[in-house]
Amino acid sequence: MAVATRTLLSLRDVHVHLGQSHVLQGVTFDVPEGGVTALLGRNGVGKTTTLRAILGLVGRRGSVTLDGEALGSLPTHRIVQRRVGYVPEDRDVFTGLTVAENLRLAERDEEPRYDLVYELFPDLEQRSAQRAGTLSGGQQQMLAIARALLNDNRLLLVDEPTKGLAPALVAEVAHVLERLSELTTVLLVEQNLGVVRRIAHDAVVLDQGRVVHRSDAKELLEQPELVRRLLSVGA
Amino acid sequence: MSTWLLLTITGLGLGAMYFLIASGLSLIYGLMGVLNFAHGAFITVGAYSTWWTEAHLFSGVHSTVLRFLLAALMGLVVGGVFAALVELILIRPLYNRHIEQVLVTVGLSIAFVALVQGIWGTDAKAFVVPPWLHDTTTVAGAHIPNDRWVEIATAAVVLGLLQLFLRRTRYGLIIRAGVENRAMVQALGIDVRKAFTLVFAVGGIAAAVAGVLSGVYFNVVGPDDGTSLLIFAFIVVVIGGLGSIGGSAVAAVVVGLTQQYTNYYASSGVGDMVVVLLLGLVLLARPRGLAGAVIGARA
Numbered sequence: 001m002a003v004a005t006r007t008l009l010s011l012r013d014v015h016v017h018l019g020q021s022h023v024l025q026g027v028t029f030d031v032p033e034g035g036v037t038a039l040l041g042r043n044g045v046g047k048t049t050t051l052r053a054i055l056g057l058v059g060r061r062g063s064v065t066l067d068g069e070a071l072g073s074l075p076t077h078r079i080v081q082r083r084v085g086y087v088p089e090d091r092d093v094f095t096g097l098t099v100a101e102n103l104r105l106a107e108r109d110e111e112p113r114y115d116l117v118y119e120l121f122p123d124l125e126q127r128s129a130q131r132a133g134t135l136s137g138g139q140q141q142m143l144a145i146a147r148a149l150l151n152d153n154r155l156l157l158v159d160e161p162t163k164g165l166a167p168a169l170v171a172e173v174a175h176v177l178e179r180l181s182e183l184t185t186v187l188l189v190e191q192n193l194g195v196v197r198r199i200a201h202d203a204v205v206l207d208q209g210r211v212v213h214r215s216d217a218k219e220l221l222e223q224p225e226l227v228r229r230l231l232s233v234g235a
Numbered sequence: 236m237s238t239w240l241l242l243t244i245t246g247l248g249l250g251a252m253y254f255l256i257a258s259g260l261s262l263i264y265g266l267m268g269v270l271n272f273a274h275g276a277f278i279t280v281g282a283y284s285t286w287w288t289e290a291h292l293f294s295g296v297h298s299t300v301l302r303f304l305l306a307a308l309m310g311l312v313v314g315g316v317f318a319a320l321v322e323l324i325l326i327r328p329l330y331n332r333h334i335e336q337v338l339v340t341v342g343l344s345i346a347f348v349a350l351v352q353g354i355w356g357t358d359a360k361a362f363v364v365p366p367w368l369h370d371t372t373t374v375a376g377a378h379i380p381n382d383r384w385v386e387i388a389t390a391a392v393v394l395g396l397l398q399l400f401l402r403r404t405r406y407g408l409i410i411r412a413g414v415e416n417r418a419m420v421q422a423l424g425i426d427v428r429k430a431f432t433l434v435f436a437v438g439g440i441a442a443a444v445a446g447v448l449s450g451v452y453f454n455v456v457g458p459d460d461g462t463s464l465l466i467f468a469f470i471v472v473v474i475g476g477l478g479s480i481g482g483s484a485v486a487a488v489v490v491g492l493t494q495q496y497t498n499y500y501a502s503s504g505v506g507d508m509v510v511v512l513l514l515g516l517v518l519l520a521r522p523r524g525l526a527g528a529v530i531g532a533r534a
Contacts (some may be wrong), residue, residue, distance in 0.1 A: 080424035092419040094412045101257055105412055106423050147423065 005032035008185050009054070009155055014062035016046070016053050023049045025209035026062070031155070031202075036177065036186040038196045038217050041206035042232055047189040048089050050206065051157045054187075055079055055086055066155065081108065082229075085148030089159040089189070091140045095133030099124055099143060102132050106147035117146045120176055138169040145176060156180060159189045174198055197221050205230045237377035242495045243276065243372075248383035248452065250491025251390030255404060255445035256468035257483040258397060259318075259438020265414035265478020267431050268333065273321060273340040274442055274468070275461030276347040280317045283454040285310030286360050300365045311443045318439020322432050337372065351458040359457035362450035369454075382451045390487075393441055397480050406433055413452025414478040467494075470510055474517045475524050482526030489513070508521060 009031035016024040023197045027124045031037045039047050053060040058075045064071045071079055080086065092103050103117070103124075118125040121142045127135065132143060141161060148156055162170045162176065180186055181199060191195050196203070200217035213220065213230055221227060256278060263271050268389050289306035296302040325343065329335045368385060371378040401407035409430045413420045420427050442461075449464060450456045475482030493513060494506035501509075517524065 015321075055422060057422065075426075076418075076421040077426045080422060086422045088419065088422070092416055094415050094419070095410070096415055097412060101408055101412075105408055105420070105425070108424050181255050 002199055005034065008033040008066045008067055009187065010063075011050070011054070012065075014050070014053055014060055014064060016049050016060050018049065018058065021041070024053060024208055025054075027206065027209065029204045029211050031185060031187050033154075033185050034181075035201040036181045036188050036199045036217075037202040037204060039187060039189045039204050039206065040201035040231060045206045046209045047206055048159055051086070051159050051187070051189060051191065053219070054157060055084065068164055082180070083152065083154045085153035085156040085184075086149060087144050087148050087156065087158040087161055089163065091137075091144040093132040093135075093140050093143050093147075098129055098131055099135070100128040102143055103128075103138045103147060103150060103171060106150050108151045112150045112205050113152070114150070117149050120149070120179065121146050138165055138172075141165060141169070141173060142193040145180075149180065150165075153184050156184050158224065160191060161188075162192045164191065164197055170195065181211060193227070236375060238499070240375055240377040241379060242499055243492065244377075244379050244387070246492035246495035247488060248386040248491070248492060250487040250489075251386040252445045252448050252464060253468050253471045253490055254390050254487035255393060255441045255448070255485050256464055257471040257487055258393070258480050259434075259441045260468055261472045261475065261480065261483045262410065262414075262434050263438050264472065266410055266417065266427075266434050267326075267330075269326060269336050270333075271339070271340050271438075272465070273325075273343040273347070274438065275344050275465035276321075277314050277318050277439040277442035277449065278446040278449065278461035278464055279347065279351060279456075280439075281310040281446030282362075282450045282460060283310075283313035283360075283446075284313040284443070285361055285447050285450065286456050289363055295328075298320065299363070300367075302364050303363070307447045310447050311440050314443025315436045315440040318442070319432050319436040321439075322435035326435070327428065327431070343503055348458045348462065355458070359455035359456065361454050362454055364451050364454075367452055379415065379434045381447075387450050389444060390484075393444060394480070394484050397437070397441075400437070401480065406430060410434060430444065467510065470514050474514055474522055476526040477524065479524070479526040481531070482524055485525055524530065 007030045012028050014024050014027040015022070027046070027050055039050060049058060052058045054064055056071065056074060066082055066173050071083070094105070097105070105221060115150050123139060124143060124146055127139070132140060135143065145161065152222065158177065161173050170192060177186065177188065178199050188200060196217055203215055203217040203220045204211055205213035207230065240371055256274065260271060260274050263269050271300070288309040292306045292309065293302045321343065325339050326336060329339060370381050372381055385467045401411055403502060409425055410422060413427055413430055417427055427501040445464065446461065449460055467490060471483055471486045474490065475486030490510050493510055497499065497509045498504065498506035
């Protein structure tokens with residue numbers, strides 16, 4: 001018997017213009033509550049812009065609702081305060097601040113989940129006094145994820161968390177994302193289909209600013225020809 | 236030796252004023268990307284508020300020192316409030332519209348000088364300060380005016396307080412992070428606009444301190460004081476690195492000393508030219524300034 005899932009995030013006919021380019025051209029999809037929804041597509045099709053549009057970091061037209069509430073023209077900080085976490089594509093840790101300061105800045109809840117953060121990333125506790133700019137790429141990625149983990153978010157927007165990481169670190173990040181998906185709903189932009197196969201439940205594929213495919217993630221990845229056509233890569 | 240020492244202390248005193256102005260300018264640009272040409276008005280507000288309240292509000296206070304301190308305190312409060320209002324009323328509606336911001340702040344700086352001239356006239360006003368400030372202290376044969384020590388000490392205290400604020404408070408943390416990447420601060424759920432107002436207020440207070448000290452240094456306050464000091468403060472900000480308080484402090488000392496030494500050992504007025512030359516050299520060798528960070532996304 002199919003279990004009805006509640007929609008947590010809903011995008012309807014979302015358009016974004018960046019300069020002269022019409023980057024998102026009516027993006028429409030739902031993110032069910034719980035688990036990982038993968039947002040896939042070739043480079044430059046608007047995946048990162050979609051996440052930034054949800055957060056209000058770029059101007060958008062169309063409707064974005066979170067748990068039934070229209071986000072409208074709410075400023076970014078108000079959207080985030082509705083318990084939305086964000087792990088950006090290029091990590092965007094504050095390089096001049098220490099690890100501890102980066103985490104302190106991200107605290108929103110009364111009781112930030114430092115236990116969980118340090119359980120998953122013990123390295124960060126040992127390096128708390130170290131400047132984030134002196135961390136390796138992998139450690140910076142851990143810090144970026146840790147900032148989002150610190151608060152009890154109901155939705156996490158995670159943008160290419162394995163980009164540029166060594167294979168061993170990719171597995172570690174995938175493990176953390178798997179753990180995250182047990183705690184919250186994740187909308188994941190990811191190019192590494194191995195990671196998608198391991199953790200994603202649903203898949204949404206963008207092409208030229210539009211949604212061109214929606215299905216179960218594993219179902220999609222089991223069709224190599226479709227994957228090649230939609231993503232220009234082998235599954 | 237005594238001449239060199241006098242020039243050095245005087246140069247440091249001048250650098251102290253530049254630093255007080257530059258620190259606010261640097262933080263405002265670093266965090267908000269706003270080139271605040273109205274910062275000179277904050278200097279004038281501090282100086283004129285001190286001058287006016289000393290003569291009118293605190294005229295009943297017999298102690299010259301206490302009267303001056305109370306008036307100066309009032310100058311700082313008015314400077315801070317004025318700067319916060321400028322941010323709230325004029326700058327906030329123009330976020331991310333940099334050309335309009337420049338036009339508004341340039342317009343305000345011109346209009347404000349005209350307003351001050353309209354109310355109090357174009358003549359400079361005598362600035363009443365405790366007589367001790369006009370005395371000299373002899374150090375290694377050099378007769379150093381006491382106000383130079385006060386200027387240097389005040390700038391050092393302000394530098395210390397700013398560093399404490401930036402390193403030990405939540406808002407300091409937000410400002411340091413915002414200088415790097417404002418969009419990411421917002422993406423952590425922080426209303427960065429409150430930090431903008433606070434930075435303007437802090438910058439306004441520091442500029443008002445500079446206004447008071449310039450009154451002490453020159454013995455008078457005039458409608459154009461803010462504008463003339465602002466030019467060198469901008470040079471200090473660029474040399475020091477946008478967004479860096481420490482960089483501004485070092486650059487202010489370098490600029491103050493360079494001006495003094497050159498004006499004395501070369502010819503009067505050459506100092507200003509050499510400072511501009513120094514700016515060019517720093518920009519060629521190190522475009523980000525001495526301690527400037529890469530300014531991040533400003534969405």
